[in-house]
Amino acid sequence: MKITTWNVNGIRAAINKGFIDWFAEASPDVLCLQEVKAYKEQVSEDLTQVSGYHQFWNSADRPGYSGVATFTKTKPIEMTAGFGVEAYTGEGRTIITKHPRFYLFNVYFPNGQRDQGRLDYKLGFYEALLAYCEELIAAGNEVVITGDFNTAHREIDLANPKSNEKNSGFLPIEREWIDRFLERGFIDAFRALYPDKVQYSWWTYRFGARSRNVGWRLDYHLVTKGVMDRVKDVIIHDDVLGSDHCPVSLILKD
DNA sequence: ATGGCCAATTTTATTGGA
Numbered sequence: 657m658k659i660t661t662w663n664v665n666g667i668r669a670a671i672n673k674g675f676i677d678w679f680a681e682a683s684p685d686v687l688c689l690q691e692v693k694a695y696k697e698q699v700s701e702d703l704t705q706v707s708g709y710h711q712f713w714n715s716a717d718r719p720g721y722s723g724v725a726t727f728t729k730t731k732p733i734e735m736t737a738g739f740g741v742e743a744y745t746g747e748g749r750t751i752i753t754k755h756p757r758f759y760l761f762n763v764y765f766p767n768g769q770r771d772q773g774r775l776d777y778k779l780g781f782y783e784a785l786l787a788y789c790e791e792l793i794a795a796g797n798e799v800v801i802t803g804d805f806n807t808a809h810r811e812i813d814l815a816n817p818k819s820n821e822k823n824s825g826f827l828p829i830e831r832e833w834i835d836r837f838l839e840r841g842f843i844d845a846f847r848a849l850y851p852d853k854v855q856y857s858w859w860t861y862r863f864g865a866r867s868r869n870v871g872w873r874l875d876y877h878l879v880t881k882g883v884m885d886r887v888k889d890v891i892i893h894d895d896v897l898g899s900d901h902c903p904v905s906l907i908l909k910d
Numbered sequence: 911a912t913g914g915c916c917a918a919t920t921t922t923a924t925t926g927g928a
Contacts, residue, residue, distance in 0.1 A: 665917070668917085668918085669917055669918085691917095691927085693917065693918065694918090719919065720917075720919055720920095720926095721925090721926075767926075767928060770926075770927090806927095808928095820928090824928065825928045861915035862916090863911080863913080863914060900927085
């Protein structure tokens with residue numbers, strides 16, 4: 657089973673750059689998209705009526721901003737757009753689907769760059785999402801959180817850690833929230849398999865960053881132990897173009 | 911590495927991204 661996440665930075669632009677062909681070729685069992693930057697009605701039927709998938713969209717409350725979508729070959733047991741905290745429901749950042757062996761969170765975590773208010777919003781979002789996940793775990797569920805975390809966890813996860821210590825995305829207070837997810841039982845599946853591997857999933861469009869591989873690893877699969885036991889591989893598809901992020905796939909047994 | 915980008919809407923400027 658392959659669960660792929662991709663921040664497409666505008667699904668309409670990505671479609672113009674070959675997204676539909678990539679989707680058909682990659683053929684993931686589940687595809688979690690972030691930053692679709694569109695309402696479903698604005699998107700080509702090549703995607704919104706693609707055969708072989710159920711699809712769920714959670715767009716933002718304003719045009720051209722944020723928005724997530726989840727595609728599944730098998731119909732989920734349940735689907736919800738939010739996780740019950742009103743402050744975090746309007747920006748189209750989450751889709752939660754229940755599958756036979758786990759809950760899957762498709763998440764576009766907020767960007768904290770703009771000002772203190774957005775940083776506070778981002779940190780509050782981490783806190784509220786983790787609290788919700790802990791309830792599911794306490795009730796005996798396994799959980800997969802995937803998407804754009806908008807934070808690089810450790811120095812190995814970005815090309816220039818020293819010069820970014822005071823920039824949102826690598827602030828200690830943001831990194832500590834990733835620590836907290838791990839303390840509460842989540843495992844960073846890529847890092848667990850590849851403790852020393854340097855590979856990124858986002859590069860700024862500026863500075864020729866991608867061609868020089870000056871990037872950040874921002875797109876993760878955090879999984880609970882029962883899921884980790886079934887992980888075969890995690891693949892960062894850094895050869896796939898079409899966005900400033902690249903897709904990342906979690907491969908599970910069966 | 912100085913400055914260099916891109917998507918989408920509010921469109922020939924502005925906002926947001928990280």
